[in-house]
């Protein structure tokens with residue numbers, strides 16, 4: 001498994017505003033989308049392309065286009081939904097599938113409550129979107145799901161991770177064609193499984209249930 005932590009002052013700046021408990025839901029939503037666009041640049045570095053012949057006003061040339069089968073973007077509901085728009089802006093030809101997952105706040109175990117994905121993902125390149133990688137349980141379950149359906153390579157894009165969760169994902173995905181792109185790796189998890197310093201509950205902050 002490959003891990004890439006974005007190291008860019010614009011990302012760190014936007015992350016600081018995102019973390020601030022005074023930041024309102026509308027601003028939080030806008031920042032998640034902007035951060036997604038910046039992380040997508042890194043996350044799509046290995047997107048598959050194929051050659052295409054075109055004619056410019058001056059001369060014929062060969063360029064590239066996103067290859068078939070088109071990539072599949074999979075936001076993990078709810079919080080991953082906040083990242084979807086930023087990703088489809090950069091990859092408008094991609095297909096979108098959905099996984100609904102909720103972490104039990106006592107046991108910290110994830111459950112999958114909704115799934116809307118193509119049955120056969122053979123040969124598909126998948127991009128999983130979830131802002132938070134805490135214990136890693138949700139991301140491991142989501143990636144396992146896609147690999148079992150035949151996905152060949154999976155890139156997860158997360159805004160924040162805890163070192164404990166990242167290690168768990170690395171262990172679970174050892175030897176698999178999986179890449180994790182992160183905005184930052186924070187200090188630790190607290191006793192409630194929250195990322196410290198983190199940003200709180202991403203789903204609640206996006207959709208205003210606090």
Ligand SMILES: O=P(O)(O)OC[C@H]1O[C@H](OP(=O)(O)OP(=O)(O)O)[C@H](O)[C@@H]1O
Pocket residue numbers: 076077078079080101102103104108110130131132133134135136137138139165193201202203204
């Ligand atoms: O790494 P983990 O310990 O599994 O935690 C991370 C998960 O927790 C959050 O979702 P949550 O379960 O709060 O659902 P929500 O997006 O509906 O708020 C987050 O968006 C991840 O999916």
Ligand SMILES: O=c1cc[nH]c(=O)[nH]1
Pocket residue numbers: 079132134193194195196198199200201202203
């Ligand atoms: O810090 C955390 C951990 C899990 N889910 C979140 O939304 N935030």
Ligand SMILES: [Mg+2]
Pocket residue numbers: 079201202203204
């Ligand atoms: Mg939540």
